[in-house]
Structures are given as structure tokens and as C-alpha cells.
Amino acid sequence: MIMDNSTEERLLSPEELNSSDLKRRVWNESKKLWVIAFPGMVARVSSFGMIVVTQLFMGHISELDLAAFGLQQSILLRFVDGILIGMSSATETLCGQAYGAGHYHMMGVYLQRSWIIDGVTATILLPLFIFTTPILTLIGQEENIAIEAGKISIWLIPILYSYVFSLTIQMYLQAQQKNKIVGWLSAFSFLLHVLLSWLFVIKLGFGLAGAMSAFIISSWLLIIGEFVYIFGGWCPNTWKGFTKAAFADMLPLVKLSISSGVMICLELWYSSILVLLAGYMKNATVAISAFSICLNINGWEFMVCLGFLGSSCVRISNELGRGNAKAAKFSIKVALVTSIVIGLIFWVLCMVFSREISYLFTSSEEIAESVSRLHVLLAFSMLLNSIYPVLTGVAVGAGVQSMVAFVNLGSYYVIGLPVGILLGYVAHLQVTGLWVGLLGGVGVQTLLLSYLTWRIDWNDQV
Template sequence: MDNTMEDKLLVPGKECVMDLKRRVWIESKKLWSIASPAIITRLTSFGILVTTQSFMGHIGENELAAYALIQILLVRFANGILLGMANALETLCGQAFGAQHYHMMGIYLQRSWLVLLASSAILLPFFIFTSPILRLIGQEEELSAVAGNISIWFIPIMYYFVFSFTMQMYLQAQRKNMIIGWLSCASFVVHLTLSWLFVYKLNLGIPGAMGAMIISTWSMVIGEFIYVFGGWCPETWRGFSKHAFADLWPLFKLSVSSGMMLCLELWYNAVLVLLAGYMKNATIAVAAFSICLNVVAWEFMIPLGFLTGACVRVANELGSGDGKAAKFAVIVNLSTSLSLGVLFSVLFLVFGHVLSYAFTSSTEVATAVSSLSTLLALSVLLNSVQPVLTGVAVGAGWQSVVAYVNLGCYYVVGIPIGLLLGYVAKLDVRGIWIGMMCGVALQTFVLLWITWRTDWDNQVEKASERLNRWFLAPSHENDDNTSHA
């Protein structure tokens, strides 16, 4: 920002207010251009998993239970690791785009492919040997056999995660994520059509439901490949390069920090649902808790869009060397997301008593959900702030710090409080949820404090150091390309 603009902002009056409104409007347009496609993508991608579960329910009860087990335990596990590790690419590409190191973005993308493909190879045995693993932890024989069959079909989905996550980060960083939104919507429509055809009309059972998911998800990845390799990213994609095999260890360390940061968040809810399963009248408790968490998960796709917006805007501004603009982007993003959070919280408070009937016809479960509506509204409010702060952390490259914050807030504070309130204080599922919220609230306040105390000019220097350390001159890169798409 130049000195003239700074002077205007310091002078009270109409001119100052108008200038501030203009800056907010400009930043909001940038934010929504990134966040809205990200929200659409997350809603439709999540919708593919949910609708597949619905079609599984029409095949049979064992198939539905086995699919739910694989999705909650195995797919969430793999998704958390791979998405978390892909967030390292979001940091690097966002800062490189801001610094106009455009050619490096394609190299970072290729390096991230190598790191995530190696990680997925480590995860592969869990999908291959699902049945014996489930038998080992005491699951029924028939359920384990069906789950083992379904898990094999999820192997292509795991590799879809590798390429989809990384190309989303790569395209988002250069503000070309509208194509991702369109492709995601198209894949969702393809998925619904194929699922109806394969399951209802052709009665193909599990192969039909899972085959529809594989075809629809990979159609999105193929569309992204065509977009990137077909010449729509000429500045950032210059072909495959041998430099992709250099500096993998620093990227691996940043990826592991990102993976741990996100996994600790994603597994937190799973642990709490598991704890709810040991309570008296566990069926009602888990059903009510799961319904509430599903509602939170759907609404959470919106704050996750703002997470993407915060990450890209902060990374771009730090890469371009403007610390003040990065700080202003954080303020606008937080204000926007919090406003929507207040709106949804009020809606859930007003309609909490009828919300559960969208998921169940049981009066007992509906009553249990209604009793949790206040906690549901508070969770939505907290979730409108926390993802934005996580996005700021990813954009600035603080993943390792946030991983420690998540570990302490969630597992040292949140879960023990939930256990004490749920089992000792006899508050049952309400006590577990209060514990969960305590962990999230503490994490939110810690990240707010870190963000508030941040020296953004110092963050600009750190971003510059990281980019310069891994920078390759464009002329060298062009000489050493081994092949071109």
C-alpha cells in the first residue's frame, strides 16, 4: 500500500470510510472468486460419498454397514493423510504465484505427486488386507468379508485423492479454480446417473455402486489433466522435468507437518463418536451424535471454502511481499465467514427440533437431536472461525506449529474433558460434545492469538527465503525438460 493511501486511512471522515469500503469490496471479490468454487467442489465431492452410501443401503444392510465402516475408518484415514500432505503444495504454489515464480509451480506439482504417490503405496496394504484387520479387532465374519470386498474398490479412489487434491491446490493458487467447480458438478451429475443405472436398472450391486463412483471421480481428474496439459496453464506448466526429483526431502517434511495437522482434526470427531458408542443406550446416543455431526459436516463445507480462500490470499500476498495486504485479507475473510456462521447458528437454533426428521423417523432419536441443537449451533459458530485460521496457517507455512496446537487442544484437553463430563458427570453424549467444543474453542483462541501477534513483514521474509531456496531459473528449467505434455 502506498503512503498516500495509508494517510487517507488515518484521516477520519467520509473519504477514509469510502476508501475502506472500496478495499473491502476489492478483497471480498478476490475472496469469493476463490471460495465459491471451493465450496461447490467440496459439497459435490462430499455428496458423491454420501449418495454412494445411500445406494449401498438399497443393496443390503450388510453392504451399507460395511461401506459406512470403510468410509469412517479407512477412507477418512487415507483422506486425512493425503489431503493434509497436499496442503504443503498449497503453501508453495500460493507463495510462488505471488512472487511470480510461475514456472516453479509446475515443478512443485510434480514433486507433490511423487511424495503423495509414495505415501499412498504405504497406505495400500490397509485396503488390501481390510478383512483380516477387521477380524483382528473383533468385527463379525460376514461384515469383515463384505468390507474387504468394498475396500478393494476404494483403491482407485485413493489414487484419485492423490491427483485431485494436488491439482486443486495447484489451480487454486493461480485463481483458476472455477474449472474445478464445473468439473466437480459434472462428475456429481455423472455419478448420480451411473449409480441409478448400475444399481437400480442393471442390479450390479457393489460393483455397480463402486464402479459409478470410480468413473465419476476419475472423470473429474481426467478433465483437470486435459485443462493443465492442454495449454490453459502456459506460464505454470512447462512439461515434465527431472527437477521434480530434487529437493524432495524438504517438501516431504512440510507435507508430513501438513498431514499431521489435518489428520489430528479429522480423527478428532471419529474418536468422539467411538467414545459415544460405549455409553448406555449407545444406539440412540451414536445415532443422535452422528446426525448432528453429519449436519455440521455439510455446513462445514462452506467454512472449508473460506479456508481455501484464506490460504490462497495469504500465500499470494506473502509471496508478492505485501504483509499488510495479507493481514487485511485475513480480517476480511474472518469477518465474512463469521457472519455466515452467525446466520447458520440462528437457523439451527430455530429449526433444531425438526432437523433430525430429515435423517430418521425415530421420535426418540429426534428428541435426542433436538436436545443437542444448542450445542450444534455453537459448533457451527466456532467452525466459522477455526477453518479460516487453519487456512491462514497453511498459507503462511505454519503447519508444524498448528499440528502441535491441535494435538494439545484436541487430545490433551478436549477428549479428557469429554470423558469426564460424559462418563463421570453423567452428561452422556452432551458431555462428550462439550468436551469436543472445548478443544475446538481452545484451538481457535490459540490460533487467533498467534495470528494477532504475527509480524507479517517477518512472514514475508520467511516466504521469500523458502522460495529463493528452492528457486530454479526459468532458462535452466526449459533446457532440462525431459518431456512436454
């Protein structure tokens, strides 16, 4: 979105900080953020919603299927999703800066390079899906849960390869502010998934096969729709067709993809490890089910906040590409305040309706009671979700992912994880102790990211 240069230069002029000018600037920046953020929210909420809906129907098949899918979704799917989301965020950085600088033809090249890199990465990860049962058995998970999880993991292989395309295409379209189509297609896929899940599981009684088939069909229909949009001529400036240039000069993208992957993976694997630890507690089926239900509720709200991560990344990378540091800094402030307001709304909802939410996933009183005991910690996790994704988006937009990787490593694995283990096992707080550790790690990460953002020299970034 191109703006008048004189307007941009005045964004943060001290002599013009009167209330009317400030309101106008906030309003204009908010419109630009929401144009990018809202379709991104719809896409991410719908995409994650398909996982949640699948788990919801699994819970009405059997407690064992609920625990097995919760284990798979919270560990294996989150593990590979973290790698591919992280590596795909390199596409977001490069496409955003290319669009801001007016190098439109390079965006299609970056997209094709990301397909190659992510496709190879997905293939390397394939053995994790094939040998899930022996891996889970080896690390001490209950045998019946490990066997059922192994059955589910084979069904997840098509989902693995769908991420290669869905994540990169969304970031490619988002960088050029054409992600409305992604929002519409994602919403349609989600509604179709709910319908197919009801038809296959409840009406026709296909059980596990029905729930997973609905998941696969809905995921790939979304990608087919995106292919039609790109190849059909709706991106004439950025998509010039397939090219051999996609195979050339890949090393810079590989390096950025790896640093991006490490940054996101350290974040997403953190909660996965805590779910794994829940599997070693007394009554593992209840512990895993309750913890994964809370993570799904937390994750669904996190998808809303990821819309601001994407919009912050695009706005900042666009402005850096144009050479405007003042506009980049102002965008951070507006995105952060807006996201925090949304986080406060979710905090209130979680405090009021915690027990009612748990019954959407299970009819077990024991699991519902375990979920209800975590509602205060869950509410504060949702509040922090509204802050650190925006700050992560700032880092992605500026291309300083490697610094955030070190922040995540220290926050989660030096502080959060040890605290969770001590409280969960030594202090015998069980799942509550694990979640306190999770919350502590996120809190430290938020403080460090705030300091990192404050210390960035935006003129130097330009």
C-alpha cells in the same frame, strides 16, 4: 491478481480510515476472496457431497450398510483424507508464494513433486484398506459391522488414489486463481454421481456394488477433466510438461508436507476417534449411524468454510510473495467476518430443521431421534466451523503449519478427547457426551489459533 502498489500501501493507513475508503477496501478484498473461495466451496462441497450421497443411498440399502459405511467414511476415509489433504496443503503454500513472487514455472514442478510424495504415501496406507476387517475386529468393533466394512474398504482403494491427484490439482489451480474449472467439473461430477447412484441402487438394484461403482466413476471423471485442462494448454505459464526436476530437491517439500499432514490429520482424526468410541456403546449400530450422520452434516458445512481456508491461504501467500504485510493482515479480517456471517446462517438452519435433515439419511425413528438430540451441539459446531478454518488458512499461507500442529494436539487430544470419554462413558451421556468433548476441543483450538494469528509478525513473514 496484481494490484497497484500505492493502493496496497494505503490499505491500513490510519489517516484514511474513513467510511468510504473502508467500504471500498472491504469490497475490493471481498471480490478477490470470493473469486477464489466460491469455486473452492463448490469443489469441496461437491467432493464431500459424493461421500454423503453414497451414505444416503447406503441407508436405503440396509441399516448394517449404513453403519458400516459410516464407520469407514468417518474413520478410514477421514484418516487417509486427513493425511493427503494435509500433505497437499504444502503444495498450496509453495504454489501460492511462487505465484505471488512471479516464479510461475516452479508451480508445475511443485505439483509433480506433490504427486510423487502423495502417491508414495497412499501406497504406504494401502494395507489399511486390505486388512480392514481384522483391524476393526482386533480393536473390538462388532463382527457383523467389521465384515461389512471390510467389503466396502476394497471398493475405496480407487478413491484413495484419486485423492492423490484431485487434492493437489485443486490447490495448484487455486493458487493461480484458475479454480473455476475445478468448481464446474466438481459440480458436474456430483450431479453425475447422484444420477448414477439412483440408477445403480434404486433402479437396477445393484446394492453395495452399485453405490460404490457410482462413487468411483464420478471421482475419476473429475480427475480426467482436470488432466485435460492442465495438459491441454490452459496453464501455459505454470505447466511446462513433465520434468526430471520434480525428483530433485524434494526434501524441503517433504518436510513441509509432513508438518502440513500432521496439522490436518490431528484435526480430522479427532472426530474419527470419537466415531470409533461410539462403536463401543450400547446399540452400536444406532450410535455409529447417528454420530456419523451428524458428522456428515457438520462436514458438509465445513466444506463451505474450507473455501475460505483456501482463499485465505492464497491471498496471504500471494501478498507475502509480493512483500505486502498490510494487505495480508487486511485480508484476514475480511475473510474472518465473511465466514462468521455464513456460520451464523447455518447455525439458524440447524436449530430449525435438525429433525427433518436426519430423515434424508435414514427411515429409522431411533436413529432420527438420536440425531435430533444432538442438534444444539451440532449447531454450535457449525458456528465454530466458520472461524477456525480461516485461521488455519492463515497459518498455511504463512507456512507455520508446525505451530498449528501443536495447537491441534493440545486442544483435541489433551482436552477434547478426555472430556468426551469422561462424559460419554463415566457420566453415561453416551453420544451426547462425545460431542460435548468434540465441541470443547474445537473451542479451545479456535481460541489458541486466534492468539497465534494475533501474535504473528507479518513483516517478519515477508
